[in-house]
Amino acid sequence: MKKIIISVIIVFQCFAISSQNKDSVVISSIFSNALTSPASYENLRHLCKDIGGRIGGSPQAAKAVFWVNSVLKSAGADTVYLQEIKVRSWKRGEKESCLSRSDKYGKDIFNVCALGGSIGTGKKGISASIIEVQNFDQLKQFGEKQIKGKIVFFNRPANPALYNTFAAYGGAADQRVVGPSIAASYGAVASITRSLTVVTHKYPHTGIMHYIDSLPKIPAFAISTLDADILSDLIKDDPSLKVYVRSTCYERPDTISGNVIAEIKGSEFPDQIIVVGGHVDSWELGEGAQDDGIGVVQAMDVIRIFKELKLKPKHTIRVVEFMDEEMAQRGGRKYAETVMKSKEKHIAAIESDEGGFTPQGFSFDAGENVAKRMDQWKPLFENYGLWLYHKGYSGVDISFLKDQNIPLFGLITDSQLYFDYHHAASDVFEAVNKRQLQLGGASMAALIYLIDKYGF
């Protein structure tokens, strides 16, 4: 009996080893293929250079939807279709301006932009005194008496001392997202928020802000970190400084747009789905390269890789290129609703929306069975720099699937440079490195290969 057990164990081990060897050969071929294909980089070039920045509801976003649709068709997907949604349609209007006037220093001009979703100042702009704060507590201390009629300047930096720049961003984001409303609650007439980036440069970084319903709406701006430092110095030297801001942004009625969906049908379980995607929409100051053109073209590349390597998945691989991530996440919400209604079985959903830098691993928002699998698969990924596996939030668009207990995955990439580009005019095609981009698509294709083969 003991002998039999030992034999069984040996046979099982041999099988396990040979199976792992086969997997490592396939994964190696996935990476080699991705690293030698120009497809994802040339797709990104088109999306950035020929279409450009594409906020939901814009002509560029509409153009991008049709183009993504056509590329997915030519990549060899079995089926490609649009999932209609209505998106918010916020327009920036004319280029914003911001300048200061001081008896002591004369006039200074600052690089600003309206925050996404902000109302405009009106054509005449707003001129007022300015008050600088680091946080909402300080705002409270100043109180309505000192704030009323003024512009509030939120100037707490994203902390550069933190290794992870997403943590630095997260630690300062309240000033952008709800800062304007909090300032308004004390009678401010406008707000200017220091850009959410750890670098000091001239680009203002936009991003969504949300008005709190019960409070007055005031125009909200972002200022570049370089200009924030200068403005802060000026205020210290001349507290009577007057600042003028102007924006003509406005909201138009909701517009029809859509998620773009493409599939390679599963050979054994066509009704069981593995989702992979990024988001098509982007802020319009730049070209939406790092955020999130890269995610869009990497998901396309998954299809291309599976087709070129003749990997026939047992489950259906479904690329979902989401719309409206930046404004109201209606693409992500709609997709999740549809899944809920259809009761379609989803094995996993994977998102790439942390920039096209060197991949470092995967986050996963899932149970212990998934954690165990990831642990088993680790050795297969080590040769490709994928060492990081942490449980947690894994992407905005797929987050709406969480209620349905679908394992969610996010591609983690080197975060050091992401906020040099995020939501700013610097987020252009040239900011993306070809090899780093290719590696992202390969990493997701390799993960999908394993999920498809072994499940959880």
Add this chain to the structure above:
Amino acid sequence: MKKIIISVIIVFQCFAISSQNKDSVVISSIFSNALTSPASYENLRHLCKDIGGRIGGSPQAAKAVFWVNSVLKSAGADTVYLQEIKVRSWKRGEKESCLSRSDKYGKDIFNVCALGGSIGTGKKGISASIIEVQNFDQLKQFGEKQIKGKIVFFNRPANPALYNTFAAYGGAADQRVVGPSIAASYGAVASITRSLTVVTHKYPHTGIMHYIDSLPKIPAFAISTLDADILSDLIKDDPSLKVYVRSTCYERPDTISGNVIAEIKGSEFPDQIIVVGGHVDSWELGEGAQDDGIGVVQAMDVIRIFKELKLKPKHTIRVVEFMDEEMAQRGGRKYAETVMKSKEKHIAAIESDEGGFTPQGFSFDAGENVAKRMDQWKPLFENYGLWLYHKGYSGVDISFLKDQNIPLFGLITDSQLYFDYHHAASDVFEAVNKRQLQLGGASMAALIYLIDKYGF
């Protein structure tokens, strides 16, 4: 008895945990300090922009030695001195040229540079037919009959399908290092080697080549990957193509130069040394930013960090900024000789010479005791992206210490972009990211802190 053992274990574990907590606080402060100090980036700016490319024996290299010396003094080192060496003094001369003449296609111009150590063509240049090969076997197959009097064009690419670009580089480097001599052995009059990079761009990448003593010396060139592809196409279309090359490089007598050495004296074991360094010299086509200005300023930053944080090492921390890595490694050799003679005890030597990209871990060329320690320290590094620990070669300059059984360490960084810059005109200050640079210095400072505290 069992109880006592358990108590001892618990006490030991508590001690270990609290000690690890203290270490993680110190390491966190090292990273925070580095990420918020402009020092290393501004030092690199000066080295690149005000001094520039600095091949051994050049006025720029001499200037760099004095400047490095002065910065180390002002960083607060207890002692700073020069270690004199004689270096090779090879000069590029005038800008090289390369053009093709074809009855079919007329004239084409190619981006080339002389390989380091090459003889020149003479002012008139060399005009000859050209023969393309992928490797030395092919050269052998063609034989003297077909090669004699021709220019040999080595065109095997560094393989872009490989994840690790150092492996891609290594797999093609024979064509540069000994290719010219091998070609000469079949009667070639000059050689042109495809640049050792995985990217296709216009920059020729130089680097050392070695003549084999028994064989005739022929002028040796590198051609950009973009131009190599064009030249290859032309040769296929018109095998009778004539190619003209010209270089005026030459060797001058050896020149006096030196390693720059600086120390923080150890409080308990001043005679026991931990070395950390990079190399001051660089190729002169660019500014020697990634190779290896970053290593030089990161080692300086180790001193600055220890001084600013008032970390008092028990052992002496010795920064050695080596000279002549690119040509003949005389700085590394000299340093090792001196250590051998003085019998000075070295605990460890650490080198940063893989580019100033996001650090990924450490290589180590050392025994099992070191491997065990690295394994224990891993958890302390994980928050800073340092996951990779592999046994193996750890840097050129410190490699000469290997015979003396000194544990050697190399900072491993993300390799994806390194060969975009390596030995080319593209290796300029702007190619280096501030945060990634800062993280390299912090990673080495953290490793030194642990080595100093615990040893092996």
